[in-house]
Amino acid sequence: MVRVPLLGALLLLLASALTVSLVPAGLALDRRVTAELRQTAVEDLGRAPMMREDRNAQRAEALSMHAMTVAAAPGLMDALGQGRVDRAVSIARDAASAYGEDPVLVDRSRHSLVGPSIPDSLLASLRPGHAEVAYVYQDGVPRAVGLMALGDGGEWSGAAGSSRALDETMAAALAALSRAAVTIVGLDGAVVASTLGADTATVLARTVSVGAGRAVADKVSEQQVFGAAVWVASGPVAHAGIVLFSREVSQELAALPAVRRAAVVAGALTLVLALAVGAVVAFALTRSVRGLAEAATRVADGDFEAPVPPSRIEELDRLGRVFLSMRDSLRSRIEELGRANRALEDRQDRLHDLQAELIRQDRLRSSARMAAELAHEIRNPVANVRNCLEVVRRGLPEGSEGSGFADMAIDELLRMHELAEQLLDLNRPADPGEGVCVAAEVTRQVATLAGVGEDPVRVTVRNEAPEHMRVVMPPDALKQILFNLVENAREAAGPEARVEVRVIADGSVAALEVLDHGPGIPEDALERLFDPFFTTKGAVHGVGLGLFVAEGLARRYGGRMTAENRTEVRGARFRLEVPIASPAGTWAPPADSTGPTDARGSADARESTS
Numbered sequence: 001m002v003r004v005p006l007l008g009a010l011l012l013l014l015a016s017a018l019t020v021s022l023v024p025a026g027l028a029l030d031r032r033v034t035a036e037l038r039q040t041a042v043e044d045l046g047r048a049p050m051m052r053e054d055r056n057a058q059r060a061e062a063l064s065m066h067a068m069t070v071a072a073a074p075g076l077m078d079a080l081g082q083g084r085v086d087r088a089v090s091i092a093r094d095a096a097s098a099y100g101e102d103p104v105l106v107d108r109s110r111h112s113l114v115g116p117s118i119p120d121s122l123l124a125s126l127r128p129g130h131a132e133v134a135y136v137y138q139d140g141v142p143r144a145v146g147l148m149a150l151g152d153g154g155e156w157s158g159a160a161g162s163s164r165a166l167d168e169t170m171a172a173a174l175a176a177l178s179r180a181a182v183t184i185v186g187l188d189g190a191v192v193a194s195t196l197g198a199d200t201a202t203v204l205a206r207t208v209s210v211g212a213g214r215a216v217a218d219k220v221s222e223q224q225v226f227g228a229a230v231w232v233a234s235g236p237v238a239h240a241g242i243v244l245f246s247r248e249v250s251q252e253l254a255a256l257p258a259v260r261r262a263a264v265v266a267g268a269l270t271l272v273l274a275l276a277v278g279a280v281v282a283f284a285l286t287r288s289v290r291g292l293a294e295a296a297t298r299v300a301d302g303d304f305e306a307p308v309p310p311s312r313i314e315e316l317d318r319l320g321r322v323f324l325s326m327r328d329s330l331r332s333r334i335e336e337l338g339r340a341n342r343a344l345e346d347r348q349d350r351l352h353d354l355q356a357e358l359i360r361q362d363r364l365r366s367s368a369r370m371a372a373e374l375a376h377e378i379r380n381p382v383a384n385v386r387n388c389l390e391v392v393r394r395g396l397p398e399g400s401e402g403s404g405f406a407d408m409a410i411d412e413l414l415r416m417h418e419l420a421e422q423l424l425d426l427n428r429p430a431d432p433g434e435g436v437c438v439a440a441e442v443t444r445q446v447a448t449l450a451g452v453g454e455d456p457v458r459v460t461v462r463n464e465a466p467e468h469m470r471v472v473m474p475p476d477a478l479k480q481i482l483f484n485l486v487e488n489a490r491e492a493a494g495p496e497a498r499v500e501v502r503v504i505a506d507g508s509v510a511a512l513e514v515l516d517h518g519p520g521i522p523e524d525a526l527e528r529l530f531d532p533f534f535t536t537k538g539a540v541h542g543v544g545l546g547l548f549v550a551e552g553l554a555r556r557y558g559g560r561m562t563a564e565n566r567t568e569v570r571g572a573r574f575r576l577e578v579p580i581a582s583p584a585g586t587w588a589p590p591a592d593s594t595g596p597t598d599a600r601g602s603a604d605a606r607e608s609t610s
Contacts, residue, residue, distance in 0.1 A: 005479045014278040015271070023268050031401070033259055041252040042231060046220045048178035048245035049235030055174065056144075059164070063101075063146030064131040067161030070095040070103065071131075071148040080107065080150065080158050089114045092160055101162035104145055108158050115163055116143055123147075126159055127331035135238035142166040142240035154551050166237060169195045174243065183244040184237075192241060200225060208232060208244060222249070243376045262379075288316045295323060375420035382420065386413040435557075436581040438468055439510050440503050446482040447501065450490070457490045458498050465505035470581040473557040478512075478578070481561075483548040485514040485574045488546070492518030492572065505580070520565040521572050554578070 020589035070076075073095040079087040087109075092114065093102035104115030110123050116138040120389045126132055126149035133146045145159035164170075166184050171193040175182040178217055206508035207223045214222050220233045229249040236242050288311030295306035311317040393406040440463045447459035471478070482501065489499040493516045504511040521529065528534045530551040554561045559578040566573050 004159055011275060011278060011282060012280075015275060018271050018274050022271065023598060026263055026267055028384055029263060030260060033263075034253070034256060037253055037256060038249075041247065042220050045178075045180055045233050045245060048174075048180055048233050049243075051177050051221060052174060052235050052243055052245075053360060055177065058132040058164060059144055060146070062099075063144055063162065063164070064148075065100060066096070066099045067104075067131040067133075067146035067148040068287060069098075070162055071150055071160040073160075076160060077150055077157060080105075080160075081382060085113055096162035099162060099244075101164050104147060104159075104161045104163050106147070108156065116145060118145065118147065118159070123159065128156075131161065135240035136163075137240040140186055140188070140190060141192055142184065142186060142237055144240075145593040166192065166241070171195050174245075178245050180233075180245040180247050183246065185244060186241045187239070196246070204230065204232065204246060208234060213260050220419050287311075288313065288320060292316065292323070304412050311359055379420040381415060382413050382416045386410055386417070389413065435474055436470045436472055437478055437579070439471045439478070439512060440465065440467055440469065442475050442478045443501050443503055443512065446486060449483065450486045450499075455490065457486055459486060460498070460500045462500065463502070463503045465503045465510060469505055469511045470579040472581050473553075473559065475556065481576060482512065482514065483551055484546045484550045485576075488574075489514055489516035489518065489572070493517055494518070506577075508580055509577050510580050512578070514574045514576075515566065515571060517569065517571040520570065521563060526563065526565075530561070 026448070028084040070092055073091050076088055076091045076095075079085075079091060087364070089103065089105055092105045096103040102115060104118070105113040106118055106123065107113055110118075110120070112118055113452060116136050119136065120136070122134045122145075126147060128149045128151040131146055131148040133144065136143050136145055143163045143165050145161065145163040147159045149156065149159050151157040171182040171184055172195060175195045181194070181196045183196060183201045183204055184192040185208075186192050189205060189209050191201045191205050196204065203225050204223065207225065208221075220231055223230045223232050223246075230248050230564055231249060231252070233245045234242055235245075287309045291307065295308050298306040306327070308320045308327075311320060389410050393403060393410065396403040396406060440461070443461050443463070447461050450457040450459045486499055486501070490497045498517055499514075500515045502511075502513040502515070504513065525534075530547050532545060532548040534548075551561045554576055557578065559576060561577070562575045564573050564575075565571070
């Protein structure tokens, strides 16, 4: 038994159905197109006599006007009344030649002096002042004649006008208008003019005159000329002849073979496109079967993520939905477990950070209390020893070795006193007298102070916040913090340091950033940067309390301080965030903050570790 793939069977069925349906449709379309082409051509040819009638009406109107012009030619009536025939003919000829026409002149006795013979019926209908147009057949040529009676006071004096022959020129003009071959036949059946060949025109005129052929529409008949079918429409030219409009049937239906070829090509393209679309659709329909088979195989191997494509077949689609439901249920359980694990990890990370912060806060509080007690116990003895050394110093000769050692001892005691003052700053209560300040103004003051002295610093202030933005911090405290950060930047970047201070409004918080172009902060020192007695300067240059005091002041007034290395250029960035003051400008110190509370801007607290 031969097994055919489902995809191949579907394509074969589709090709058979399309072939069976396209052939009858193509034949019907061919008949319909042929009939439409024939009907359109016949109807168009049937309108040709009407176009000729319109042309005759225009010609009659023009001839009437020309006849009036010739009749009104100066001297014509006088010459005709005086019997000067040659003069009258010359005047009429000159007037008619202006229109490319032949003159017509009739004397008082109704005798034609020049031009075709005019029927008595036409002459009898003429009235002075009015022009008439008629068609006559003379010398084997139909002519259109326009005449106007001549006379004075109603007396008949003759007639004058012009005529135009219906010749090759007229036939060509009618052919251009009707888009058909034109043959003009006289009353005797002879061909007067034609756009066809002489033999073809003669045979066509003879065939029409004997009434051969068959009618295909109103005013249109089909004739056989030299074995070729010709459609003919005719129209009389008054009593002067007949005009035949003809078209060869083969030329009118010349587009039919091209249409048939296009129809065959379109049918073939339709078949190919239908097969292509059918292949895509069949592939989509059979994909679910292959997908289910592959999914079953992968599930058997332990892979529960096998995709199952949807199907338009109800049974297969239902089976696929059941399989997807089982897979999605398992996936949702795994995702829930993953989310629970990530949430647990996040909670653990937050707990770790909170524990680290609590330990740090506890260590800071312990260090602050210990430093305050130690400074309090040390400051008074140090002051007493210094006073004693001052007395001894005054008793020693100036410039002696003892005087030098005494000065050295006094300087070291002053240094110990400053250290004790810094330690006391850790727990000294804040001054509640002034709790807010204008951040930009204090920043510019710090920049001015840093630019004077023995080691000036070039500080650039960029205020990106409102000019009068106030922050919840006393001016001395903010000045102390900024001066400490600027001094750290100068010491880190060297004597040619360029320091930039930016004032930014970030929602309800004012951010003051101090940026330098120094070597940056070592990665292992970032976490300990604000710890007490931690310094990277060495014992000679600092004791590690500057940043500790500054960070404590920031926290005391509800702010925070961070430090990081700059990524865009070389250097460090210190960021102080302080709450923006409310419009009332009131402030109260937070109840649970720890750290330094002294707002004095002395240079004693400017040592740092950056």
